[in-house]
Amino acid sequence: MPGGPRSFGLKQSTEQRWFEGVTSPDDEQTRVRGRRYRSRKWRSARAPVRSRRLCVALLARREELSKQLAGELTEARAFACDVGDPASVERAFTAIREQLGAPQVVVYNAGSGVFGGFDKVTAKDFEDAWRVNTLGAFVVAKQVVPAMEQAGKGALIFIGATASRRGTARTVAFAPAKAAQRSFAEALARQYGPKGIHVALIVIDGVIDLERTRKMMPDKPDEFFVKPDDVAGTAAMLVAQPRSTWTFELEARPFGETW
Numbered sequence: 393m394p395g396g397p398r399s400f401g402l403k404q405s406t407e408q409r410w411f412e413g414v415t416s417p418d419d420e421q422t423r424v425r426g427r428r429y430r431s432r433k434w435r436s437a438r439a440p441v442r443s444r445r446l447c448v449a450l451l452a453r454r455e456e457l458s459k460q461l462a463g464e465l466t467e468a469r470a471f472a473c474d475v476g477d478p479a480s481v482e483r484a485f486t487a488i489r490e491q492l493g494a495p496q497v498v499v500y501n502a503g504s505g506v507f508g509g510f511d512k513v514t515a516k517d518f519e520d521a522w523r524v525n526t527l528g529a530f531v532v533a534k535q536v537v538p539a540m541e542q543a544g545k546g547a548l549i550f551i552g553a554t555a556s557r558r559g560t561a562r563t564v565a566f567a568p569a570k571a572a573q574r575s576f577a578e579a580l581a582r583q584y585g586p587k588g589i590h591v592a593l594i595v596i597d598g599v600i601d602l603e604r605t606r607k608m609m610p611d612k613p614d615e616f617f618v619k620p621d622d623v624a625g626t627a628a629m630l631v632a633q634p635r636s637t638w639t640f641e642l643e644a645r646p647f648g649e650t651w
Contacts, residue, residue, distance in 0.1 A: 446467055447467045447468070447469075447492045447493070448462075448465060448467060448468040448469075449468075449469055449470075449471055449488050449492060449495070450462055450468060450469070450470045450471070451470075451471050451472075451473040451475075451484060452470070452472070452473070453472065453473070453474050454472070455470050455471075455472050458470035458471075469491065469492065471484045471487055471488060472484065475502045475523075475524055475527075475528030475529075475531070475532060476520070476523035476524050476527065476528055477523075478527070478531045481528070481531045481532055481535060482531075482535065485532075485535035485536070494536070494539035494540075494543075495536045495539070495540075495546075496539075496540065496543070496545070496546050496547070497546065497547045497548075497549075497631055498532065498536050498547070498548050498549070499549045499551065499624075499627050500528075500529055500532055500548070500549065500550045500551065501551045502524050502525070502528050502529075503524065503525050503551060503552075503553060503570070504520075504521065504524050504525075505517070505520075505521035505524075505525070505555075505563070505565055505566030505569060505570075506520070506521065506565050506566065507562045507563060507565075507566060508562060508564070508565070509561050509562060509564060510561075510564045513564060513565040517565040518565045518568070518569075521565050521566050521568075521569035522568070522569045522572065524569070525566075525569035525570055525572070525573045526569050526572040526573050526576060529550060529573050529576055529577070530576060533548060533576075533580060536548065537580070537584060537589065540584075540588075540589045541584065541587050541588075541589065543588075544587065544588040545588045545589070546588070546589045546590070547589070547590040547591075547592070547630070547631045548577075548580070548589065548590070548591045548592075549591075549592050549593075549594065549627045549630055549631065550573060550574075550577045550591075550592070550593045550594070551593075551594050551596060551623070551627075552570055552573065552574055552577075552593045552594060552595045552596065553566075553570050553595065553596050553597075554595065554596070554597045555567035555570040555571070556570040556571060556573065556574040556593070556595050557571070557574070557595060559571070574593055574595075574641075577591055577592075577593045577640075578593075578640065578641075581640050585638065588635075590630070590631070590633065590635075590638055591640070592630045592638070592639055592640055592641070592642065593640065593641045593642070594623065594626055594627065594630070594642050594643075594644055595641060595642065595643045595644065596618055596623065596644055596645075597643055597644065597645035597649055597651055598616075598617070598618040598644075598645045598646050598649050599612075599616065599617055599618060600617065600618050600620060600623075601614075601617035601618060601619050601620060602620070605617065615646060615647070615648055616646060616648070617646065618644065618645070618646060622644075623644065626642065626644055630642065
């Protein structure tokens with residue numbers, strides 16, 4: 393196997409298979425980012441060795457669109473997974489290991505929450521945000537880190553938000569979950585970075601360009617939105633980083649965003 397930070401290969405039988413895991417709270421984000429993870433730019437950032445095969449697992453609560461995407465890609469499969477349910481996560485990753493092998497790169501893109509002031513949100517809203525953003529990150533890491541540690545290499549990329557670093561009046565139920573996710577990722581990076589596992593957080597400071605966000609903000613120009621393809625490209629860059637310059641936290645925002 394080639395050495396260095398790009399060697400996330402897992403040998404199965406007589407061929408090398410490279411595995412990516414993409415988790416997302418909805419099928420739309422899985423679809424748009426999943427395509428990027430199989431794109432030419434992603435492969436060129438990751439694959440100087442021609443013999444490698446890139447396998448992609450697309451995880452979403454609903455499989456309809458993720459199955460459609462998997463059918464459009466080579467070496468891609470869809471798995472149902474509710475990251476807020478540890479039993480669902482265990483079932484999904486057991487199936488992934490049986491069908492594809494142990495993940496060597498995982499992008500944790502699950503994130504959801506209710507926005508509103510303290511007087512508007514409920515304890516259930518608070519707990520639901522924690523389950524998806526924090527508990528889900530923990531149980532997914534439990535499923536993939538041991539094999540990465542044994543291999544001495546791997547990457548785990550978390551997708552954060554502006555709320556990862558600050559709370560506002562309308563993020564009283566969401567920000568605590570994202571902040572906890574960030575702290576968890578940092579703790580993980582400090583423990584496992586010296587063991588060859590690159591743990592990183594991308595803080596998205598902007599509105600993702602999705603069909604539903606366009607409907608919510610029909611008057612906003614194209615440059616207002618964060619392009620999912622570009623977020624995936626940023627993740628690809630982090631995975632390909634040399635070990636001498638690993639990034640833990642990276643902020644990504646449109647050029648015109650106020651901050």
